[in-house]
Amino acid sequence: MRVLHIISSPRHDGASVTIASALIDALRERHPDIDVDTLDVWREELPEFDERVIAAKYKWVDQEPLDAVESRAWAKIDDLARRFREADRIVLGVPMWNWSIPYKLKQLIDLAAQRNLLFTYDGVHFGPAVDVARADVVFVRGQYYGEDGPTPGSVFDHQVAFVEFFLRTIGVHDVRSLIVDRTWDPAAEEAIADGVARARRLAAAD
Template structure:
């Protein structure tokens, strides 16, 4: 089984990386031949989505020739999308930044999620361009976003719905999410330990 492990936190000792790494370890215990492709958005060479890339995108869509700089940029975008398509399972850790996702993760999505690479569009309907059986997503937040709290998720949470929507839209058939809340609280260590234990349980579920 090939797993795409996406790291979106710059802190490798942070809760999201700790939990997803434990999940990967648990998967490896079940699948000794596990093939893990680690995509760390902070160390990956992600091109800027600038004018050059936009020109390359529309030339590629129209079937026009790309110049050398455009071709190099588009080749990188194709390689990023290929890593999604080649995965049997995606493991993704997402810390909450300003009620949403880290900007480097958004950059990866903006680069890789191109028409006919990760999704299709016929002028009316969007469809998937990949076939990934499952994604396990660990969402980490400093405080509590339940509807019974002072920061209800229906207002403040722009993290979970976007990531789940993206994964399902490109073709992930089963998206399972785990939320670790209150990582700023005095009892943060216990919250993270509980999240790591639940991540290992998630790896064991079919």
């Protein structure tokens, strides 16, 4: 089984990395031959999606030749998308930043999610371009976003729905989310330990 492990936190001792890594470890116990491709958005050389890359995108769509700079940038985009396509399973840890996702994760999505690389579009309908059986997503937030609290998720949470929508749209058949709140509270250590335990159970659930 080939697993794409996406790290989106710059803090490798942070809650999202700790919990997602526990999930990976539990998968290794069940599947000793697991092949993990780690994509750390903070260490990966992600090209800027600037005017030059946008020009390359439209040249590629129109099947026009790319110059050397455009070719290098587009080759990297194609490689990022390939790593999604080759995965049997995706494990993704996502800390909440300003009620949404880290900007480097958004950059990865904006680069890799290209028509005919991760999704299709016929002018009317969007469709998947990958075939991934499952994704396990660890969503970590500093405080509580329940509907009975002062920051209800229906208003403040722009993290979970976007990531789940992205994964399902590109072709992940089964998206399972593990939400860990209160990682800034005095009880953060307990919350993270509970998240690790739930992550191990999630890895074992078929």
